[in-house]
Amino acid sequence: MANKKLTIALFSGSVDKLTAAGVILGGAAAEDMDVEIFVLLQAAFAFKKENAMTNDRVAEITDKKDDFLASLERLNAPHWTEAFRTAKEMTNVKIHICGFAGKVWHGEKLDDFIDLADDICGIGEYMTAAEESDINLFI
């Protein structure tokens, strides 16, 4: 039986949403799903080499940001980059940087982004992947 396919349109560059994406990837890895992630607009910011580990912006409940970040540490939650990395080790995960999004954040080539990224692509590839998927998410 073929593996189920998951496509994630990853728009968000905030740590709270990226952490959530990491947990979902963990679930997908546990199910041996084939995953394709398309790094869009704000997520491209988070994927830039110089931002990935230092970016601690949160999108929601911003007045409790410190509590949120402290809780992630207290609960031994892996950093989202580590969660993504673990998922890559355990199942098929392809991470594409949307070319346009990359350019918005001054990233012209693959090397401008963290090593988690596999390649730079266009919107056509996202639509194809989405059409062929069992599950489609916009995060």
Add this chain to the structure above:
Amino acid sequence: MSTEELATMKADKTVDARGTSCPGPLLAAKKAIGEIQKGQIMEVLSADEGTKRDIPKWCKKKGFEYLGTVEESGFFKIFLRK
């Protein structure tokens, strides 16, 4: 499997996932299952409530035999057979 049998069960592999939160325990179980033979017993220790339901469901999907869960103080042990 009865509670007594579970309580005295000796696992071939123990996965202590008590220091991690979801999806940590599930991924630890998945990693460890590759290290035991078919027919062997694995025990997963966790303090995460979601894990209690996740692992039996995962067993069903993967064709492993879920044997039962033993509640301890502050955590629980899930037994399964590959």
